[in-house]
Amino acid sequence: xxxxxxxxxxxxxxxxxxxxxxxxxxxxxxxxxxxxxxxxxxxxxxxxxxxxxxxxxxxxxxxxxxxxxxxxxxxxxxxxxxxxxxxxxxxxxxxxxxxxxxxxxxxxxxxxxxxxxxxxxxxxxxxxxxxxxxxxxxxxxxxxxxxxxxxxxxxxxxxxxxxxxxxxxxxxxxxxxxxxxxxxxxxxxxxxxxxxxxxxxxxxxxxxxxxxxxxxxxxxxxxxxxxxxxxxxxxxxxxxxxxxxxxxxxxxxxxxxxxxxxxxxxxxxxxxxxxxxxxxxxxxxxxxxxxxxxxxxxxxxxxxxxxxxxxxxxx
Amino acid sequence: xxxxxxxxxxxxxxxxxxxxxxxxxxxxxxxxxxxxxxxxxxxxxxxxxxxxxxxxxxxxxxxxxxxxxxxxxxxxxxxxxxxxxxxxxxxxxxxxxxxxxxxxxxxxxxxxxxxxxxxxxxxxxxxxxxxxxxxxxxxxxxxxxxxxxxxxxxxxxxxxxxxxxxxxxxxxxxxxxxxxxxxxxxxxxxxxxxxxxxxxxxxxxxxxxxxxxxxxxxxxxxxxxxxxxxxxxxxxxxxxxxxxxxxxxxxxxxxxxxxxxxxxxxxxxxxxxxxxx
Numbered sequence: 001x002x003x004x005x006x007x008x009x010x011x012x013x014x015x016x017x018x019x020x021x022x023x024x025x026x027x028x029x030x031x032x033x034x035x036x037x038x039x040x041x042x043x044x045x046x047x048x049x050x051x052x053x054x055x056x057x058x059x060x061x062x063x064x065x066x067x068x069x070x071x072x073x074x075x076x077x078x079x080x081x082x083x084x085x086x087x088x089x090x091x092x093x094x095x096x097x098x099x100x101x102x103x104x105x106x107x108x109x110x111x112x113x114x115x116x117x118x119x120x121x122x123x124x125x126x127x128x129x130x131x132x133x134x135x136x137x138x139x140x141x142x143x144x145x146x147x148x149x150x151x152x153x154x155x156x157x158x159x160x161x162x163x164x165x166x167x168x169x170x171x172x173x174x175x176x177x178x179x180x181x182x183x184x185x186x187x188x189x190x191x192x193x194x195x196x197x198x199x200x201x202x203x204x205x206x207x208x209x210x211x212x213x214x215x216x217x218x219x220x221x222x223x224x225x226x227x228x229x230x231x232x233x234x235x236x237x238x239x240x241x242x243x244x245x246x247x248x249x250x251x252x253x254x255x256x257x258x259x260x261x262x263x264x265x266x267x268x269x270x271x272x273x274x275x276x277x278x279x280x281x282x283x284x285x286x287x288x289x290x291x292x293x294x295x296x297x298x299x300x301x302x303x304x305x306x307x308x309x310x311x312x313x314x315x
Numbered sequence: 316x317x318x319x320x321x322x323x324x325x326x327x328x329x330x331x332x333x334x335x336x337x338x339x340x341x342x343x344x345x346x347x348x349x350x351x352x353x354x355x356x357x358x359x360x361x362x363x364x365x366x367x368x369x370x371x372x373x374x375x376x377x378x379x380x381x382x383x384x385x386x387x388x389x390x391x392x393x394x395x396x397x398x399x400x401x402x403x404x405x406x407x408x409x410x411x412x413x414x415x416x417x418x419x420x421x422x423x424x425x426x427x428x429x430x431x432x433x434x435x436x437x438x439x440x441x442x443x444x445x446x447x448x449x450x451x452x453x454x455x456x457x458x459x460x461x462x463x464x465x466x467x468x469x470x471x472x473x474x475x476x477x478x479x480x481x482x483x484x485x486x487x488x489x490x491x492x493x494x495x496x497x498x499x500x501x502x503x504x505x506x507x508x509x510x511x512x513x514x515x516x517x518x519x520x521x522x523x524x525x526x527x528x529x530x531x532x533x534x535x536x537x538x539x540x541x542x543x544x545x546x547x548x549x550x551x552x553x554x555x556x557x558x559x560x561x562x563x564x565x566x567x568x569x570x571x572x573x574x575x576x577x578x579x580x581x582x583x584x585x586x587x588x589x590x591x592x
Binding site: 258 | 338468522
């Protein structure tokens, strides 16, 4: 029964055996199996990214992309280049402000929802399903639903707020320049809090019960338990959730495009870049903006991962 | 039960009710609005006085909405099939084979998932035009790989890594090829992970807007999100809200259904990459 003994040899020995006894094709096979993914990623990720960065150094126009001429750093530092353009900086400011606001509100709300769902109570399954609904609704649809609810004349939000006496005159949520950003943040928070709360809930459910029991026996106040025990323990998972959400928020496009179009008050970096690329057909200039967005995202990820000492990737 | 405990308990349920109301109300209101016709639509009642399906008829009559739905279905299924095939083969190599550069590849795949879509937009646009895919559904399926592949590969790799080694070893000794091991031994065990990643890829493809808006030009290839975003009425200031709400309900109901049925799988898929990190 030598076969059985071979079976009992774990991992490495078998690999070595496989290398010696089995045909050479076995050693090549990792790359064979990786080939489809490598090809697809090269085509849809690597090439378009490199191409976009290159186009950022040219004066390419949408209608004549082949006639692009190399213009060096003109799109960045030249006269009228991105670094000198007020609209670009406004979009950077808007995006960062939007990210900061939404991610912090979502983290707090998500935490509350997660703590509620972490307790056992009748109907918990239904509540969890209900919480998932905003996540499942397509972004375009939630933008339309909310702009209907926020409509200044016929919107239900104004109706309810007037009825409760919170406001004394209808507000133009989607028209008043001062309210555009708050409305946008409100809709985004509604849409993305489920994701946050699910990630936090998953982290909570992996915590050892002993810590709580010990704390309970010692009669420690629940609020204190939360800040001293729970929060430090879920911190790594929370950091990962915050990175994920922040990276999503920085790239925001759909929601703003459908809610407010290219209005300056809520213009994000993605909106700015696409407007240049497609609406104004300035592919070179738009690509430069896209490239900057890419490097801002990359830089923030690196800074955040290093500063938070979060281990992304393999355990 | 003491009075204090009773108060605590009712406050807790009040909080639960508030959470449910907050999560569900907008969708509820969209359904209510879609069932109101004529001038009733413009009265913000919380319950419909009468039921009418005019808007549901209208959305198909006034817009190429049936075509949009067909396109979305084709694109979403093709995206799921392609990303599962590519993801499964890659995951097999990444999870069960030893080779140089494995961790680097995993990190690179994770890196791709952080690409802003706009960062590749102009390069992708040129690629799609060069391949002759502009204003074709193929272009959408191909470009959607950039966001479906990373999580498909990650979730499938994580899942496959935890399968028992003995199965594979027995098959090796029986002289099975790698391909046979993947399709005959592992795949039957992978259904939970395949369903999860398939669902997530389906939802992502069904909801995608930026590429669908940029790489299509005519109504016959537009997908649902673009169709809804571009619905307009007689004038720019009179959006056909009734039709838009009906369309929104139609495209959202299947998703809400999927989410309710596959709740656990979706949650485990969403959290797999993040929490274990």
